[in-house]
Amino acid sequence: MNAHDRDMLIRAALTPRDDVHVPQDLSEDIYRTLQTTAQRRSGALWPIRWLVPAASRGLWLVFIVSLLLAGLALALATRPPVPSLLPLVTTFHGGPERTGVMPGPGPVPPVAIGWQVRLGGPVTFSLMPLTDGRVVWVGDGSGALTALNAETGANLWSAPNGSPITGSPVIVNGLLVAGADDGTVVALDVATGEERWQFSARAAVRASLVATGESIYAGADDGTVFALDPATGALQWEISVGGPVTRGPAIIDGVMYVGATGGRFSAIDLKTHDRLWMREFGPGGLGTPAVANGAVYTTTGLQDYGVPHELVALDVRDGSVLWKFSAPIDLPLFVGAVDEDFVYAVSEDFNVYALDIQTGEQRWLFGTQGSIGTVATLVDDAIYVSSADGAVYALDRMTGQERWRVVVEGTPTIPVVVGGRVIVGTDLGEVIAITGEPPPEP
Amino acid sequence: MSFSAAAGRASSLPVSEDVLLDRAASGDVDAFDALLAPRLDRLFRMAVAIVRSESDARDAVQDASVLAWRELPRLRDRARFDAWVRQILVNACRALLRRRRRVSDREVEIDMTGATNAPQLTTSSAVERLGETEAIQRAFLRLDPTSRSLIVLHYVEDQPLAEIGRMLGQPVGTIKWRLSNARRVLERALEVERR
Numbered sequence: 223m224n225a226h227d228r229d230m231l232i233r234a235a236l237t238p239r240d241d242v243h244v245p246q247d248l249s250e251d252i253y254r255t256l257q258t259t260a261q262r263r264s265g266a267l268w269p270i271r272w273l274v275p276a277a278s279r280g281l282w283l284v285f286i287v288s289l290l291l292a293g294l295a296l297a298l299a300t301r302p303p304v305p306s307l308l309p310l311v312t313t314f315h316g317g318p319e320r321t322g323v324m325p326g327p328g329p330v331p332p333v334a335i336g337w338q339v340r341l342g343g344p345v346t347f348s349l350m351p352l353t354d355g356r357v358v359w360v361g362d363g364s365g366a367l368t369a370l371n372a373e374t375g376a377n378l379w380s381a382p383n384g385s386p387i388t389g390s391p392v393i394v395n396g397l398l399v400a401g402a403d404d405g406t407v408v409a410l411d412v413a414t415g416e417e418r419w420q421f422s423a424r425a426a427v428r429a430s431l432v433a434t435g436e437s438i439y440a441g442a443d444d445g446t447v448f449a450l451d452p453a454t455g456a457l458q459w460e461i462s463v464g465g466p467v468t469r470g471p472a473i474i475d476g477v478m479y480v481g482a483t484g485g486r487f488s489a490i491d492l493k494t495h496d497r498l499w500m501r502e503f504g505p506g507g508l509g510t511p512a513v514a515n516g517a518v519y520t521t522t523g524l525q526d527y528g529v530p531h532e533l534v535a536l537d538v539r540d541g542s543v544l545w546k547f548s549a550p551i552d553l554p555l556f557v558g559a560v561d562e563d564f565v566y567a568v569s570e571d572f573n574v575y576a577l578d579i580q581t582g583e584q585r586w587l588f589g590t591q592g593s594i595g596t597v598a599t600l601v602d603d604a605i606y607v608s609s610a611d612g613a614v615y616a617l618d619r620m621t622g623q624e625r626w627r628v629v630v631e632g633t634p635t636i637p638v639v640v641g642g643r644v645i646v647g648t649d650l651g652e653v654i655a656i657t658g659e660p661p662p663e664p
Numbered sequence: 665m666s667f668s669a670a671a672g673r674a675s676s677l678p679v680s681e682d683v684l685l686d687r688a689a690s691g692d693v694d695a696f697d698a699l700l701a702p703r704l705d706r707l708f709r710m711a712v713a714i715v716r717s718e719s720d721a722r723d724a725v726q727d728a729s730v731l732a733w734r735e736l737p738r739l740r741d742r743a744r745f746d747a748w749v750r751q752i753l754v755n756a757c758r759a760l761l762r763r764r765r766r767v768s769d770r771e772v773e774i775d776m777t778g779a780t781n782a783p784q785l786t787t788s789s790a791v792e793r794l795g796e797t798e799a800i801q802r803a804f805l806r807l808d809p810t811s812r813s814l815i816v817l818h819y820v821e822d823q824p825l826a827e828i829g830r831m832l833g834q835p836v837g838t839i840k841w842r843l844s845n846a847r848r849v850l851e852r853a854l855e856v857e858r859r
Contacts, residue, residue, distance in 0.1 A: 233819045235800035244708035252729045525841040592808045610808040
């Protein structure tokens with residue numbers, strides 16, 4: 223059977239029978255429900271339309287604005303000094319090395335959903351929330367960047383960006399910086415959401431950003447990686463890496479490691495902008511790298527099924543292959559997290575694999591009930607994994623034994639573990655905090 | 665007034681969809697009723713294709729309709745109403761599948777929603793293909809909710825990849841990749857079914 227016939231057979235098998243139609247009484251049920259369902263309005267003053275006669279709305283508005291101004295003046299006069307911002311999770315997958323190590327602590331069982339809030343667009347697996355423990359910042363598929371109170375989930379500010387955001391933002395020098403599908407890189411004040419600067423790249427910026435104090439680094443679909451000045455957004459330098467960059471670079475000790483679609487993986491000196499070494503892994507995309515223990519770890523064959531899906535450990539000095547791992551079923555693999563003992567690989571075959579850091583041999587395996595396109599997070603002696611089965615799992619990092627799981631609506635993003643909470647976004651557009659018993663006093 | 669009654673009214677007194685959208689966004693249930701009525705059957709069939717059960721599809725369509733009504737005032741690009749409602753329905757189907765999965769493993773109960781749609785075949789291959797059709801339906805039940813949605817949007821609903829990307833909030837490249845992956849997982853599930 224050829225491919226076209228096969229597609230037709232799938233279509234025929236999955237198309238409902240011709241006599242399947244909407245039940246007559248469903249429309250009436252919906253109509254009755256809608257009559258008692260209020261619509262959501264964008265404006266905070268919308269309720270005035272219902273509560274106040276039209277003729278006196280102007281006076282009411284003046285009264286309310288006066289009250290707000292008086293309250294604001296009082297708050298400014300009496301507010302305590304603002305503590306300095308100490309971002310704890312500033313970058314997709316933890317920090318510039320992207321090892322997945324989070325500050326923690328994780329929640330103490332019994333765990334449950336503490337709060338959940340809905341955003342205007344999906345928070346897909348490449349959009350990890352960022353947090354300083356008090357505020358959670360997140361981008362979503364509608365293009366908005368939002369700040370939430372980490373304790374309650376209350377919305378602190380939200381800034382529309384106009385173009386979908388598919389790669390995680392980064393926090394640097396008090397700025398929340400995000401790339402967008404239209405090639406814009408925008409920097410907002412983390413405290414207020416006010417725009418500080420904008421930069422227009424030549425192509426979509428879909429990979430997660432990474433930053434040092436001196437530069438913000440972004441990859442674009444036109445095959446370049448470029449550095450921006452955090453203070454002004456001005457272009458500092460750029461370099462071609464041989465293919466679209468759809469997954470963000472990792473940085474350690476002044477060297478950037480970046481993969482490009484097409485299979486080229488490069489190490490670039492951030493001071494001289496020279497390419498230190500480059501390796502080719504055939505067509506297809508490469509996974510987000512993680513760098514630790516003198517090795518850089520990435521995965522091959524993404525977006526192209528002609529290339530085997532492997533996790534490769536490369537020597538940071540020259541890019542030579544230290545070891546490779548492939549799962550029994552050839553499906554996309556991702557580097558989940560790295561510590562001194564293991565590299566944790568997650569796969570679309572539903573499994574988490576703990577691999578010996580020295581040899582790549584499998585030490586334990588944990589099976590979920592869904593694809594794991596999202597990656598894992600490491601805190602102390604636990605690893606946290608999000609699966610397309612809708613669950614966030616906490617596993618013992620040495621044995622892979624499940625400690626707990628919480629099921630959420632939708633597919634959760636990489637878990638962010640800070641201050642006794644696990645925070646995830648979902649592709650249904652929600653941000654969810656999983657909480658437990660209060661952490662013990664230090 | 666029910667949706668079907670509203671549809672009748674809409675046909676006797678033609679009102680443009682723009683006007684209906686404005687009215688519905690301002691809180692007019694009858695206007696929303698008139699907008700939804702001609703779309704309801706297609707939405708229901710799409711939900712059946714994804715969730716593989718008429719009673720679950722009913723729940724998904726009801727949930728999606730109520731959410732669309734609630735959120736309509738915040739829809740900025742009214743020209744995207746159709747795609748937006750489909751997007752909400754796909755998400756409702758995915759949410760419902762996840763809830764169902766938690767309650768029980770009932771997904772092994774298969775109905776034959778597509779059996780009579782199989783292409784007319786010669787007798788020699790008909791039995792073989794009917795068996796393959798059933799295997800595809802059973803394999804489909806093993807897929808995660810997102811893969812199910814992608815396969816239905818692409819193969820059954822004939823939606824372009826760009827539109828699927830907009831509906832799921834992902835770039836076309838990602839959709840291509842995820843669709844290939846969903847197809848691959850389906851083939852793998854088929855292998856399991858054939859054992």
